[in-house]
Amino acid sequence: MATTDKASPRDRLLDAAAELFYRDGVSIGVEALCRSAGVSKRSMYQLFDSKDEVLAASLERRAPGYAARLMPGPDDAGTPRERILYVFEQAEKASAEPEYMGCPFLAAMVELKDPEHPASVVARAAKETLQEAFRVQAELGGAADPALLARQLMLVFDGASARAGAKLESLDGLTVETVRTLLDAAGVA
Amino acid sequence: MATTDKASPRDRLLDAAAELFYRDGVSIGVEALCRSAGVSKRSMYQLFDSKDEVLAASLERRAPGYAARLMPGPDDAGTPRERILYVFEQAEKASAEPEYMGCPFLAAMVELKDPEHPASVVARAAKETLQEAFRVQAELGGAADPALLARQLMLVFDGASARAGAKLESLDGLTVETVRTLLDAAGVA
DNA sequence: AAGCCTGTACACCGATCGGTTTCCTCTTGG
DNA sequence: CCAAGAGGAAACCGATCGGTGTACAGGCTT
Numbered sequence: 275m276a277t278t279d280k281a282s283p284r285d286r287l288l289d290a291a292a293e294l295f296y297r298d299g300v301s302i303g304v305e306a307l308c309r310s311a312g313v314s315k316r317s318m319y320q321l322f323d324s325k326d327e328v329l330a331a332s333l334e335r336r337a338p339g340y341a342a343r344l345m346p347g348p349d350d351a352g353t354p355r356e357r358i359l360y361v362f363e364q365a366e367k368a369s370a371e372p373e374y375m376g377c378p379f380l381a382a383m384v385e386l387k388d389p390e391h392p393a394s395v396v397a398r399a400a401k402e403t404l405q406e407a408f409r410v411q412a413e414l415g416g417a418a419d420p421a422l423l424a425r426q427l428m429l430v431f432d433g434a435s436a437r438a439g440a441k442l443e444s445l446d447g448l449t450v451e452t453v454r455t456l457l458d459a460a461g462v463a
Numbered sequence: 464m465a466t467t468d469k470a471s472p473r474d475r476l477l478d479a480a481a482e483l484f485y486r487d488g489v490s491i492g493v494e495a496l497c498r499s500a501g502v503s504k505r506s507m508y509q510l511f512d513s514k515d516e517v518l519a520a521s522l523e524r525r526a527p528g529y530a531a532r533l534m535p536g537p538d539d540a541g542t543p544r545e546r547i548l549y550v551f552e553q554a555e556k557a558s559a560e561p562e563y564m565g566c567p568f569l570a571a572m573v574e575l576k577d578p579e580h581p582a583s584v585v586a587r588a589a590k591e592t593l594q595e596a597f598r599v600q601a602e603l604g605g606a607a608d609p610a611l612l613a614r615q616l617m618l619v620f621d622g623a624s625a626r627a628g629a630k631l632e633s634l635d636g637l638t639v640e641t642v643r644t645l646l647d648a649a650g651v652a
Numbered sequence: 653a654a655g656c657c658t659g660t661a662c663a664c665c666g667a668t669c670g671g672t673t674t675c676c677t678c679t680t681g682g
Numbered sequence: 683c684c685a686a687g688a689g690g691a692a693a694c695c696g697a698t699c700g701g702t703g704t705a706c707a708g709g710c711t712t
Binding site for chain 4 (some may be wrong): 303304305315316319324325
Binding site (some may be wrong): 314 | 658659660661662
């Protein structure tokens with residue numbers, strides 16, 4: 275049996291949504307989405323008000339696991355510098371898989387082009403969470419300007435995501451090397 | 464009269480396509496596109512084989528002007544460092560306009576999610592042109608690793624584009640400051 | 653066993669998709 | 683002055699869009 279057989283319709287729907295929206299883009303149809311999830315359209319529209327809400331919910335569901343995979347555990351040892359670099363090492367590791375298409379939250383926002391879209395709101399929150407984590411570590415690491423460094427790191431992170439999604443970059447150590455340079459310049463030991 | 468009144472149907476079509484695809488995304492319909500261009504669908508399909516070809520042609524048409532606005536003229540004075548920084552200064556200046564949504568070529572590739580799409584091929588070429596220009600200037604400027612620096616600059620450029628398109632960033636000197644740091648580290652005086 | 657709640661299956665809605673075709677009106681060259 | 687071609691308006695194609703309405707099947711509780 276498929277791995278999704280025992281899960282609730284809601285979970286099957288959100289899992290399928292996360293995968294299809296990521297792989298094929300937000301233009302994927304409700305019909306195809308429900309077929310892939312093994313859920314009837316009727317059930318989907320009883321669980322959610324609209325396709326947009328399904329997309330938003332699927333991103334929201336994805337957020338904690340996404341952060342957990344990128345960020346070292348809070349009790350893991352390591353200097354702030356190491357913790358920051360860890361994020362980019364993890365991202366580069368993920369980008370080795372051929373189905374990797376960059377940060378799903380960034381991709382959704384770029385595709386939607388509407389900052390007010392419910393999914394954009396969720397995605398923006400996820401990005402701000404990461405940026406704030408960077409800022410905290412930058413501050414702990416003694417960065418000259420923690421907020422600036424955090425924004426620079428997001429720039430590199432999202433640049434790598436966009437270019438990976440566009441199949442423009444292979445990311446063999448490029449972001450880690452760049453981040454090292456930025457950390458050095460900011461005085462993060 | 465509108466500025467497009469005297470132009471040929473082909474030019475009106477490509478101009479409207481560039482604007483609509485950029486502002487509303489590649490999912491914009493042929494109907495709306497033709498209406499906005501003041502061109503009949505019949506004419507469009509006599510000039511192009513498909514909507515995809517229109518998109519590719521509109522990007523191709525846009526490329527030279529885009530490069531010209533970003534890059535300093537070849538006879539402009541300036542050190543390689545200044546020439547590289549000029550690109551990011553121009554990009555930041557453009558991002559002040561509210562309708563700015565980042566690099567149209569990057570946005571198209573991210574939305575299409577298909578590296579083989581005719582428009583993706585055009586867009587990738589445009590990106591490679593910019594990267595090569597960076598590499599040349601990096602080499603002229605005595606960068607330790609010109610190819611690496613060029614890739615880093617693209618990372619920052621596309622990161623800024625993606626985040627501008629997603630309305631995540633205001634770009635008040637952020638990229639210029641970041642690029643300065645990278646140039647310093649690479650030894651580009 | 654009766655009633656109920658989930659959920660599926662499927663027809664259906666108007667709108668729009670990319671694309672084609674028909675018809676008609678202009679302009680322009682001979 | 684008339685023929686020919688270019689191009690616009692709009693009907694039309696099958697498919698799909700997001701979203702509903704209806705009917706039925708299986709598992710609960712009481």
